[in-house]
Amino acid sequence: MERLIFLFLSLVSFSFAELRVVVTYPWIGELVREVGADRVELYVIAKGTEDPHFVIPKPSHIAKLRSADLLVIQGAQLEAGFLPPLLLQSNNPKIQPGSEGFLDLSSFVRLIEKPEVISRAMGDVHPEGNPHYNLDPHNMPVLARAVKERLCQLDGEGCTLYEGRLKDFLGRWEERLKSWDKGFSALKGVKVVAYHSLFNYLLKRYGIVLLETLEPLPGIPPTRDHIQRLINLKGVRSILLGVYNEERTARFVAGRIGARVVVLPHDVGSIPEVKDLFSLYDELLRRLKGD
């Protein structure tokens, strides 16, 4: 009975309300904004400066999830540390996994580093593969389409608007993609070390060679033995950090091997220069090149 009432209410409400969309990370928010414009009311859970693995839950998160029509997540277990209890307490049947109001973007891209065998000796490995796929700009068009599809599904009346906005976005994106491809191609073959396997999609896309990570295993802080091995590396140009990683270890290793430490944005809002999806890759390119 409750479900019937709920179904009836949801059918009624869509006809005059705009969509309330909650997303986990700022870059997803940007995609939703590009496609949905003012027709969607948007709320972003995490801040760009936060470590995406560890987001601090607050009462407002639950409040927003309660009234959401759609929840869009990055998936591949990146949100596993904070989202499940929020989702449970939201008590909102519309946005539970498997329902129409739940969109997991990781299902639209091919994930890399999917482990053959899962063993706990491998570190904090995500069984689905590396979840940081948003760092490859070539993944954005398919994701924007997925967002548009779902918005159309939930709000048929707005579909024409969403289609138009998507087309406009894709046009601008393809154009910029050409210039990024050109810019990054100059970095092919450059050797780098990273703190965490955060930028692997970007590095893989453009043939930048990731020799090692400062973490001996994903999610485990650098140990002395591991750092001892790293200081014998040759020909490393940069050590890449996320904005939330500690810099001391990186500075120590960089000093020993003659590399430079580069802090890279991983999301919109992680540094002041990155205000939208376009400037995210502009800034990644600028910082990697060392301008």
Place this chain on the structure above:
Amino acid sequence: MTDLVIQTILLSFILLGIHSYFGLEIVRRGIVFADIAVAQFSAAGLALSLLLSGEPSYLISVVFALLAGFLVALSKRVGEYSEAFIGLLYAFGFSAIVLLLSRSPHGMEDYLRLTASDILFVSRREIVETGILYASLGFLLYLRRHIKGDFFRELLFFTLFALTVASSVKLVGVLVVFSILVAPALVSVMLGKGLIFAWVYGAAVNTAGILLSFRLDLPTGFSLVFFHALLGVALTVYVATFRRRKGY
């Protein structure tokens, strides 16, 4: 959101009921560290089970908490040095966790989820279960007076204490448990009042803390810890200066 606020406040009351009783007993015994030591041990048990099997085991964490409770009861035999010993237990439990988890991939994430879980995330079912559990533990506490022999009475006290703390740590985390346990008891003892006052005072602070955390959108668990600590400190300072002037 009102239902969530009410639910959270209700849980804080359930926690307060039994914890402030323990708090009074512990403040009177002068071993406030006992709580944090037992809580830390139960968390170490969780960490160990994560390392061994990848799954948290409530049983192992209870066994660890009981062990710590037994050690605390035992330490009462060295009288005045008891508190130093308990402090050491705490450091032991804490360092054990870090060492265990440094070997365990995933560990820190899992562990944080277990011990820094927020009071907001406790489901209705867990609240009911906890209420039933604490009611039975409270009944056993009441029966304690019929036990002959000081040491055994103390042992039962610390056993029940360990069981309580192990279950509440799993629900709301070490710090929230500590503040609900110590702050109302301290204020009550300082003002020369008893359990009822601790309950009323604690309930008022809990309610204010939770409402403020919702209003200002702050993490709820830590808001509770903060307000309990802030008021406890302020009242202690007030009582200390006020009494000196009166020539106590």
